[in-house]
Amino acid sequence: MAFSAPKLPSNFNFAKLAKYVNPDNLKDLDVFLDNLPKRAGMNGIIVASIIWGIAGGALLMTYTKATALRELRKEMTEAQALTPEVPTLNYVPISDTAIKPQVERLKKVYKNLAFEISGANVKISASSTRDFPYWRAAIGDLAYGGNGWRVQTQQICAGRDCQGTPLQAVLSIQQLDIKIPEKSNQS
Secondary structure (H helix, E strand, O other): OOOOOOOOOOOOOHHHHHHHOOOHHHHHHHHHHHHHHHHHOHHHHHHHHHHHHHHHHHHHHHHHHHHHHHHHHHHHHHHHHHOOOOOEEEEEEOOHHHHHHHHHHHHHHOOOEEEEEEOOEEEEEEOOHHHHHHHHHHHHHHHOOOOOEEEEEEEEEEOOOOOOOOEEEEEEEEEEEEEOOOOOOOO
16 A cells, blocks of 8 residues: 555645745744733733643643542552452251251151151150250250251240140251352453
């Protein structure tokens, strides 16, 4: 691809252009600046100089702030890239199919206790207060029954004030759920 010079209009006046770029015109500019205080007055020149100074200062301040803002954005982006992705921990209720094998094992060990499964809740009850040590042990065995299980007491009752059986405990079983956030691609 060859370079071609721009075409000038047909009425372009080279003599007029030569007149403007003539070295003698620099003398004319010097004469103009020397006569400026006489024409515009000294107060006008001072006001114009102050306005140009303020404009220059504002431009310099704007450039400095823009540069500082650009550096701050760069540092924030670098800091955001170094921020670790933290996993979230939640406890979710366990299904009754996951609880059932543990409860069946407990029924074989503690034959004099009654076990009922309702969703993620297990009710352990005894018909006599003489079974208190077994009842307490069954609650502990259920708590350590599964990997990552968290057993919370929903209701507990021991003694004469209990309605129905004298020893009752309703335990809610949850399991730890760890969610690792997906990596985000931010530029």
